[in-house]
Amino acid sequence: MILFVLEGEEREIAILKTIEELFFENKRDRIIYSFGTDIYELYRLIVDGDKDNDELYFKDVVSVLQQLEKDNPNSPINKIKDRSDVSEVYLFFDYDLQISKPGQVVDKQELNSKIEQLVSFFCDETDHGKLFVNYPMVESLRYFKSLPDPDYYKYDFPVDHLTEFKESASLFSCYGNLDFSCFRVGRRSKEITVNSICRREELSGNWRLLTVQNVEKANFICCQKNEMPTSRESITQSNVFNGQMSYYYPKGNISVLNSFPLFIYDYFGRVV
DSSP: EEEEEEESHHHHHHHHHHHHHHHHHHHHHEEEEOOSOOOOHHHHHEEEEEETTTEEEEHHHHHHHHHTTTTTTGGGGGGGOOGGGEEEEEEEOOOOOOOTTTOOOOHHHHHHHHHHHHHHHHHTTTTTTEEEBBOOOOGGGGSSSSSSSGGGGGOOEEEEGGGGGGHHHHHHSSSSSSSSTTBOOOOOSSBOGGGGGGHHHHHHHHHHHHHHHHHHHHHHHHSSSSSSSSSSSOOHHHHHHIIIIIIGGGGTTEEOBBBHHHHHHHHHHSSS
């Protein structure tokens, strides 16, 4: 059984359902769970211990989510009867630092430290799970002027204006929404609508281009080479995060990158 943990609902579920439909031939059991809030709340729930003494302990994410949903028998996470039934766990969250509350000052250094710990801990899908981070958020999937866009590797965004990224993507992109990458999914059923299946060939082609574009950019972030990496190990999520912190964040920016194409490349070991 494979567990996918998503930050959001509508867009992320449509993206993942599309990836399943296009690329997963094996009909193994897969569970999609929408966490409904940001990566920092996930950190709060799963981390225990004394950070001042560097004695941090990470709880099992499946157990934590089941405890969270213990009073909701209809939650998909409760379909898991035993933790050993879950062979792989993948988590998809946004980097977005803008989580301030009224009167609260955001400590960006502390938030970056939390993400660093999470990508380091969630690095193996068959163990604790593997985390994929969207920079700065899921709308990065369409942040380009054409598909493919030869300048995609150059695009970054100011850290202090991340709340404006979604609107900026709408103005910047050659696509008005994410329909170029997704089948339509029913609002209630969360399943792909029958009349959208005819777009399979179009979407498959777009995802191949998206995969190449984002994998090459991940390699640029990590190794300063806008080309396909020599191996998946070159563009691990820890390497991507370290590249962001080394090359972009000191200049007040985050390089735009989407994690779903990186997942495809990581899972299959190639562009499919």
